[in-house]
Amino acid sequence: MTYDAIILGGGAAGLFCAARAGQRGKRVLVLERAAKPGKKILISGGGRCNFTNIGAGPANYLSANPHFAKSALSRYTPRDFLDLVESHEIAWHEKTLGQLFCDDSAKQIVAMLLSECEKAAEFGGQVDLLCDHEVTDVAYEDGAYLVTANGTLFGAHTLVIATGGPSIPKMGATGFAYDLARQFGLKVVEPRPALVPLTLGGEDVLFRDLSGVAAQVDAHCGKTQFREAALFTHRGLSGPSILQISSYWQHGRPIAINFLPQHGEGWLLNAKNEQPRSTLKSRLKEDLPDRLATTLAERIGIETELGNTPDKALRQAEARLARWEFCPNGTEGFAKAEVTAGGIDTAELSSKTMESRKQPGLYAIGEAVDVTGWLGGYNFQWAWASAEAAAQAI
Numbered sequence: 054m055t056y057d058a059i060i061l062g063g064g065a066a067g068l069f070c071a072a073r074a075g076q077r078g079k080r081v082l083v084l085e086r087a088a089k090p091g092k093k094i095l096i097s098g099g100g101r102c103n104f105t106n107i108g109a110g111p112a113n114y115l116s117a118n119p120h121f122a123k124s125a126l127s128r129y130t131p132r133d134f135l136d137l138v139e140s141h142e143i144a145w146h147e148k149t150l151g152q153l154f155c156d157d158s159a160k161q162i163v164a165m166l167l168s169e170c171e172k173a174a175e176f177g178g179q180v181d182l183l184c185d186h187e188v189t190d191v192a193y194e195d196g197a198y199l200v201t202a203n204g205t206l207f208g209a210h211t212l213v214i215a216t217g218g219p220s221i222p223k224m225g226a227t228g229f230a231y232d233l234a235r236q237f238g239l240k241v242v243e244p245r246p247a248l249v250p251l252t253l254g255g256e257d258v259l260f261r262d263l264s265g266v267a268a269q270v271d272a273h274c275g276k277t278q279f280r281e282a283a284l285f286t287h288r289g290l291s292g293p294s295i296l297q298i299s300s301y302w303q304h305g306r307p308i309a310i311n312f313l314p315q316h317g318e319g320w321l322l323n324a325k326n327e328q329p330r331s332t333l334k335s336r337l338k339e340d341l342p343d344r345l346a347t348t349l350a351e352r353i354g355i356e357t358e359l360g361n362t363p364d365k366a367l368r369q370a371e372a373r374l375a376r377w378e379f380c381p382n383g384t385e386g387f388a389k390a391e392v393t394a395g396g397i398d399t400a401e402l403s404s405k406t407m408e409s410r411k412q413p414g415l416y417a418i419g420e421a422v423d424v425t426g427w428l429g430g431y432n433f434q435w436a437w438a439s440a441e442a443a444a445q446a447i
């Protein structure tokens with residue numbers, strides 16, 4: 054059997070690319086190292102797969118070139134994917150902030166992708182999926198890619214790298230995409246864990262005692278800010294706002310948390326007028342979980358009733374509560390990272406087709422590429438959109 058294209062990796066991007074290329078009449082082979090395809094889809098969104106975000110746009114992605122994702126994202130939109138989901142009669146709901154989930158199970162998304170692959174036959178195409186086939190070697194000879202998987206050699210003139218990034222190595226994730234890219238002379242932007250919990254040391258270590266406590270906060274890193282829940286853990290900080298900010302955080306930089314983003318300037322002085330007999334601790338308990346309120350009040354060190362506390366001290370307390378600085382000493386690493394930031398340098402790829410500018414017939418899509426989405430369905434949307442861009446070109 055000769056194939057028009059071989060796709061390495063049967064995850065979100067690989068399966069979708071195969072289906073779309075197959076439906077353009079192409080004969081496509083997908084090689085997947087795991088026993089089943091789409092493993093990350095199955096565990097995503099707590100088993101319900103946050104398959105897209107209805108508001109996804111270029112501003113929701115990190116990349117050394119922030120413009121790179123624009124073309125693919127505009128040509129395959131969240132609405133396009135939602136139309137596909139609806140055409141398969143998969144019930145869905147918006148959880149929050151534009152995040153769309155299956156009502157029932159992430160299995161439905163994998164089943165949908167496989168059924169779309171099968172549909173290729175209706176268009177004169179074909180998609181073969183071989184699981185338990187780990188690709189170990191790729192050679193390029195006389196304009197063809199020779200791919201070795203499980204000791205068998207496969208050949209095609211087009212090769213699509215869709216092997217994802219190294220986040221969650223326990224699930225078999227590796228940096229294979231980067232090795233392959235480098236083999237063909239493509240640069241790789243240093244991969245780093247993203248959407249990952251941050252660890253606390255030094256003075257901040259005391260906050261670990263709050264393990265399990267969560268609050269709605271504004272988390273800031275430089276000019277970037279997210280208003281979502283933060284969660285204290287036995288190692289440091291997690292929760293959606295922290296995972297989001299972790300993608301922007303760099304070693305040595307602080308992050309700042311506004312514990313009371315709902316309050317405008319001067320709220321503590323107002324409280325002094327309106328509730329002079331209350332203490333800082335009791336006032337904080339009105340808005341925050343008890344343990345967090347106690348810790349913050351103790352660290353600020355105001356024990357007197359608000360009515361007997363100087364305005365200056367209250368202004369300082371308010372400022373501290375609005376920009377409480379933490380200096381994370383690291384992240385929980387690829388073992389806990391939902392995605393990998395960095396990856397195959399977008400400068401090496403056409404933003405229209407995802408094809409290498411240097412190496413003819415070599416494409417890269419999905420998480421393997423230096424495009425990383427926010428938490429909330431954005432990463433799958435990039436997988437679908439980049440896969441579609443490549444599928445239209447191969």
Ligand code: FDA
Nearest residue numbers: 062064065066086097098103188216217419420430432433
């Ligand atoms: P993906 O990792 O999906 O697929 C790569 C495939 O290549 C894998 O199947 C792997 O086995 C295979 N492979 C690797 N090396 C190989 C080799 N040498 N030979 C053959 N095959 C090989 N995103 C989102 O938008 N919404 C969400 O709800 C979630 N939830 C979520 C939860 C958790 C726990 C994680 C870890 C991640 C998420 N994500 C997410 C992120 C999302 O899963 C991720 O961005 C996409 O799966 C990326 O799709 P890819 O196809 O690029 O890689």
